[in-house]
Amino acid sequence: DSGVTQTPKHLITATGQRVTLRCSPRSGDLSVYWYQQSLDQGLQFLIQYYNGEERAKGNILERFSAQQFPDLHSELNLSSLELGDSALYFCASTRGNGADTQYFGPGTRLTVL
Amino acid sequence: AQSVTQLGSHVSVSEGALVLLRCNYSSSVPPYLFWYVQYPNQGLQLLLKYTTGATLVKGINGFEAEFKKSETSFHLTKPSAHMSDAAEYFCAVSVNSGYSTLTFGKGTMLLVSP
Numbered sequence: 001d002s003g004v005t006q007t008p009k010h011l012i013t014a015t016g017q018r019v020t021l022r023c024s025p026r027s028g029d030l031s032v033y034w035y036q037q038s039l040d041q042g043l044q045f046l047i048q049y050y051n052g053e054e055r056a057k058g059n060i061l062e063r064f065s066a067q068q069f070p071d072l073h074s075e076l077n078l079s080s081l082e083l084g085d086s087a088l089y090f091c092a093s094t095r096g097n098g099a100d101t102q103y104f105g106p107g108t109r110l111t112v113l
Numbered sequence: 114a115q116s117v118t119q120l121g122s123h124v125s126v127s128e129g130a131l132v133l134l135r136c137n138y139s140s141s142v143p144p145y146l147f148w149y150v151q152y153p154n155q156g157l158q159l160l161l162k163y164t165t166g167a168t169l170v171k172g173i174n175g176f177e178a179e180f181k182k183s184e185t186s187f188h189l190t191k192p193s194a195h196m197s198d199a200a201e202y203f204c205a206v207s208v209n210s211g212y213s214t215l216t217f218g219k220g221t222m223l224l225v226s227p
Contacts, residue, residue: 002156002158004156033214033215042217042218042219042220043203043217043220044217045214045215045216048214056214058214090156090157092157101147101159101162102159102215103159104149104156104157104158105156106155106156107155107156
């Protein structure tokens with residue numbers, strides 16, 4: 001158990017819908033990272049937050065957004081969902097903002113029908 | 114920008130045989146290198162990492178990796194495979210900058226036969 005929690009574990013929804021994925025980092029960790037894992041693209045970095053502020057952006061679509069709240073949990077919002085958004089979404093956390101070891105949560109499996 | 118290439122999407126070994134999973138990286142600055150393992154329906158677990166110092170790094174479950182700057186490689190090895198090692202393995206690179214993120218390879222699925 002990494003100490004990172006993600007909810008829900010599974011999510012099934014329809015095209016065009018909007019969903020919110022939630023991540024709670026390890027106790028004391030200030031950074032949260034979001035990744036998407038799909039068969040086509042592999043593991044891709046989406047976005048990073050550090051202590052409530054966006055710090056780095058990767059291959060995140062404009063339909064996707066994220067935020068980190070004062071209690072340091074983070075939410076990833078996916079809107080206007082398409083079939084191709086079906087994937088595993090992981091969050092990871094680190095103590096600081098640099099090249100620390102990232103501890104991964106169990107992931108949320110999103111299925112868009 | 115950095116990148117990672119993992120040679121072989123699938124590697125098959127017999128139980129007790131040597132495990133060798135290959136990883137080559139590209140980075141314009143000194144890299145930090147990681148190996149993660151993913152068991153079915155689970156998140157990624159850190160096996161080992163190289164940041165600075167000793168180039169031979171030992172990790173959990175008997176795995177080790179050697180950083181070879183001249184070859185831009187960070188191959189993962191284990192002397193004797195167990196059935197429980199069957200999983201997907203990811204090599205990743207990062208750099209020690211202010212806003213550092215991980216870039217992952219495509220992954221290698223390790224299959225262990227009795």
